[in-house]
Every structure is written in structure tokens, then in C-alpha cells.
Amino acid sequence: xxxxxxxTRGLTVGPKLWNGTTGDNQRNNVEATALASAARTAxxxxxxxxxxxxxxxxxxxxxxxxxxxxLTPAIRGKDPISGNYFQLHAxxxxxxxxxxxxxxxxxSALTAAAGGITxxxxxxxxxxxxxxxxxxxxxxxxxxxxxxxxx
Numbered sequence: 799x800x801x802x803x804x805x806t807r808g809l810t811v812g813p814k815l816w817n818g819t820t821g822d823n824q825r826n827n828v829e830a831t832a833l834a835s836a837a838r839t840a841x842x843x844x845x846x847x848x849x850x851x852x853x854x855x856x857x858x859x860x861x862x863x864x865x866x867x868x869l870t871p872a873i874r875g876k877d878p879i880s881g882n883y884f885q886l887h888a889x890x891x892x893x894x895x896x897x898x899x900x901x902x903x904x905x906s907a908l909t910a911a912a913g914g915i916t917x918x919x920x921x922x923x924x925x926x927x928x929x930x931x932x933x934x935x936x937x938x939x940x941x942x943x944x945x946x947x948x949x
Contacts, residue, residue, distance in 0.1 A: 815851050825850045828947045832929045835942035837863065843883075843930040844943060846876060849923050852947035854904020857929055860942045861896045867935030868892030871943070873903045875924035883928065887919030892934065904948070923947070 814821030832844035849855070859871055870892045874883040886903050893899055899916040902908055904923045911917050929943050 822850050825852075825949070827949060828852065830945045830947070832857070832943040832945050833931065833941070835860070835862065835940065837938045837940045838931070839933065839936050839938050841930065841932050843874075844928045846926050846928055847945060847947075849925050849927060849947055852904070852923055852949055854902060854906050854948050855923050855927070856946040856948065857901045857903070858944045858946075859893065859899040859901070859931070860944075861893055861899070861939065862942075863938065863940035864894070864896045865937040865939065867933060867937045867939070868894045869934070869939050869941065870932045871899075871901060872930040872932055873901065873919075874928055874930055876926040876928065878926065883930070886921040886923070886927070887917075890917045 813824040815824055828850070830847055832847065833842060855873065857871060857873055861869065870890055873886050875886055876883050890901060900914055901917050902915055903919045903921055905920060908918055909920065929945065931943065933939065
């Protein structure tokens with residue numbers, strides 16, 4: 799946004815949420831690409847994703863090329879001290895075909911998969927988390943993983 803000559807920008811003030819060190823701006827729903835579409839042959843983890851003030855996450859796995867081995871998403875929290883990851887849910891049913899698979903993890907009124915939702919897990923979503931796509935073999939599978947953190 800351009801500032802007209804001779805004027806200054808005002809300070810933006812809004813709700814802040816304490817994260818233990820500093821204040822984060824309060825956010826609305828946040829969308830992210832966890833893993834861009836690519837052909838993969840081995841277990842692949844996304845980069846760390848940050849949950850600022852979300853209650854749950856919707857993870858969407860879009861498999862466009864599937865050959866023989868299964869693929870299982872694991873939504874994991876990260877221990878802030880050790881950096882170790884921990885799975886937030888029981889193992890999901892492995893993916894064994896092309897299609898769109900939707901997983902919901904978080905504390906919500908949704909307690910069972912319904913409609914287009916593949917699986918639901920009741921667990922608090924930690925600040926730092928990732929998605930680890932576990933390959934059962936070494937055949938090539940092409941997929942993308944996106945995430946929507948909901949407040």
C-alpha cells in the first residue's frame with residue numbers, strides 16, 4: 799500500500815496472543831502447502847508448520863498417481879525442548895488408490911468421519927507440527943498435502 803507524500807503510516811493495533819516469549823497477532827483460518835505435488839518413493843515429512851491459535855487442522859492428501867505400495871499420513875506434534883516428533887492420533891487406514899483424502903485432527907464437535915472426511919482424531923493441536931507421509935515400499939506415488947488450520 800502506497801503512503802501519500804508527506805504522510806505517515808499509523809500503527810496497527812490488534813489482539814495479541816502470548817506464545818510464552820512474545821505476542822502473536824491473532825489470526826483467522828490459515829491455509830498452507832505442507833508438501834507440493836511431486837512423485838515420491840520414500841517417507842517424506844513436511845517442514846514444520848506453526849499453529850498460532852487454531853483449534854484443529856484439516857489435512858488434505860491429493861494422490862494423483864498411485865502404483866502399488868500404500869501411503870499413510872501421520873500428523874505429528876513437535877516437542878519444543880527435544881525437537882522430537884510425536885504422532886497426534888492412532889494410525890490412519892493406509893491410502894491405496896488415487897483420490898482426495900481428508901483428515902481432521904483437533905478438539906472439535908466432529909467425532910467421526912462423515913461426508914468427504916476420511917478420518918477424525920481428537921487431540922489438541924500443538925504450536926509446532928508437521929505431516930509425515932509414510933511410504934510402505936519404494937514404488938512411485940505422486941501426491942500433494944495441504945493444510946487448513948481452523949480457529
